[in-house]
Amino acid sequence: MNQIAVEVQDLHKRYGGTLAANGVTFNVTSGEIFGLLGPNGAGKTTTVECILGLRQPDTGRITVLGMEYGTQSRQIKARIGAQLQTTGLYPRLSVRELVDVFARLFPRARPADEVIELVGLQEKAKTPSKNLSGGQHQRLAVALALVNDPDLVFLDEPTTGLDPQARRGLWDVIRELKDAGKSVLFTTHYMEEAEQLCDRVAVMDHGCIIAMDTPEALIHQHLETAIEFVPLSEPPREQLATLPGVTQALFENGRSTLYSTDVPRTMAGLFDLATAGVLTFTDMTVRQATLEDVFLKLTGRRIRS
């Protein structure tokens, strides 16, 4: 069965002079974990808000679980769960009370204790939400997203602010959702996370999707090997970019990165430049490219500035 959980077709949304979404098209397949990546202002939030029914697209079509907003808004909302970047819910209500309140807003719900245990907040069940730490708050928000046993879960940077242990715990929760046949759409700043979890990722910039595939395929397609070093004087950019095997050269913050399909020949060229005294450098590393490199190459920016 290869059903579509979310279908976004040629989505346009304009705020004043800026096009926040400029022809966004993608599908999330049922049972898939789909990651939406992009720098701030890339249009991720707008796209997601349209999918959640918080905003109306100017043009374009959005289908969620086979239904459309307008006539079927309530049915859609009953079957999706969302963790949003909220700074506080009812601050004086306890974790348990909040989960209970949200459970009652849906026609069907999982037992509150089960959801609280899932995100590891059992010991904080009676704590008012305002007394939770940032990470605990984040986990509470995830619990609220799962309370209605949704078929599509949306998570907005769910692991931001979590310690490494809690982060891995949440990864397990997300994988369990997938195992249970749910679809997960999430945004993240952590490339490692996207590589680990996502079946597919889409990279957004300036309101458009500029790349979309499995993490492995993206890395493979776009990049080869990264050679990084710290130049000690102004690097000869032209010459570096045209070394044998180099597909792209990036210079930023006192660090140079060469992406190469042929490491031995690129290295030889580098050392020739060094011997000729055109380039002095230190702290060189050669490593496998990551999704972070893909992002850097595609957008010219690191995902976190």
Next chain:
Amino acid sequence: MNIKEIMSDVSIRALYMANAREFLRDRLTVFIVLLLPVAFAAFFGVMFGGSDGFTLQLGVVNEDTGPAGNQLLADLQTPEMKKMLNLHTGTQAEMLEALTKEKVGVVLVLPASMSTSLAAGKPATVEVLYDPARPTSVGVGLGLVRTLLSEYNLVLSGSPRLLLVEEKSVQTRPLRNIDFHVPGLLGISMVWLGLFGTAQPLVQQRESQVLRRLRVTPLTTMRLLVAQVAWRVTIGLLQAALFLLVGHLGFGVRMAGNWFLFVGAVVMGALVFVSLGYFLAGLASSSEGVAGVVQLVNFPMMFLSGSLFALESLPAVFKPLAALMPLTYLSDALRQTMVGAPPLYPLWLDFAVLGGCLVVFLALAVKFWRWE
């Protein structure tokens, strides 16, 4: 949606309880919205509780040596008279000093020749001394003294009184200051419920994105609003109960009006000002902004509506403004239905104006409503 559907709706009940818990656990808001108005009423009660009714401090200088002067003094000390005045006697010098020290309001000087003149059937002149700088005690005092003396004239001349005055208060109980203040402050507390208990928390909820989060659930806007407004009307009713309790136990304020209409006025007042709160929350874009807007509404409403002070004590310029304040009509309705105060406007007009305000505020609230 009828009442039964609302009461049995799981999501409305859940949100109602969430609102209730959130409110009751927030001590500062509970204090401002629920307790401060009652504390104000108690304060007013203590401040003005003692000055109910007017007792004239009357000084008398009796220079008359005959029986007439003494007779008059004795007549001024009957239990009947003691309700209205406190008698002070002494020499003219003593009484003048008492007058300047404000110990007495008015001084009567009975002339030395009074008994002889009266015995001879001639009129005697009683001097009345007062300080024109103190208009209240003089105004009332002089009136009282004139009445007393003309009564006395009739008695002395032996002519029959043709016109008898029988005093009957239309009140079962005379209205005191505190009876005026308690419903007025209850009215103000409804305004605070709308401003500090509705507009401000709503903007905060918008800022903390609770409302945005609730929108990604099947909850309808209607149900969200019903839950929030129902809880606030509950606060209004709690408030009214608290006022009745403190007013009754603390200051002997009695429910002299109509229970049904009183509860109607409370619910109406809560609805009017809660919808005003929704409107203001829609106008303001931040919690700092709403704090300003709230004060902008609060102060004129408090001081120009005749809730805190009687309208008669306002300068004439402000009087037309009072007619523009919805609180004027609520306080009037509450005074009529709670303590049976004389109407400023007919009760039906109060309810009609409040109903009109409710419709207007609701329309504005819907027009300016923002989820985020």
